[in-house]
Amino acid sequence: MSFGQIWLTSYFNPARAVEGFKDKPASQWDLYGMLIRYAIASFLWCLTAYLAGCTPSPEPYLTFLSPENYYATLVLLFPALTLATWLLHGALAHLILSPVLGSSASFCAFGVV
Numbered sequence: 001m002s003f004g005q006i007w008l009t010s011y012f013n014p015a016r017a018v019e020g021f022k023d024k025p026a027s028q029w030d031l032y033g034m035l036i037r038y039a040i041a042s043f044l045w046c047l048t049a050y051l052a053g054c055t056p057s058p059e060p061y062l063t064f065l066s067p068e069n070y071y072a073t074l075v076l077l078f079p080a081l082t083l084a085t086w087l088l089h090g091a092l093a094h095l096i097l098s099p100v101l102g103s104s105a106s107f108c109a110f111g112v113v
Contacts, residue, residue: 003032034086038079046074
C-alpha cells in the first residue's frame, strides 16, 4: 500500500493499516505523516484566522511580524517550527533512553533511528 492508502485506511480499518506498515521505512514515513499533519493544522488554524481578519492579542513579541500579517506568516512558519520541535523531542528521547537501554539499543520500536 502507498502512504496515502494507508493514511485513509487508518480511519476506517486501523488493523489493516497497521499491517500495511510492516515493511515500510518507519523514519521516512513518520516524517511524511508529521509534515502532512502540521500543514493541515497550519491551514486550518492560521490561514482561517488570517482570512477572518484576526489579529493576535497581545501584540507579537517578534518585531518583524506585523499584527496584520501575523497569521499569514504563521501559515509558513508553523509547520517548520513544529517539525523542528518534533525532531528535537526525538533527539532528547534518544539521549535519555540511550543510557537506560544501553548504547547499542535499537530505537526502531520508538520510531527513532
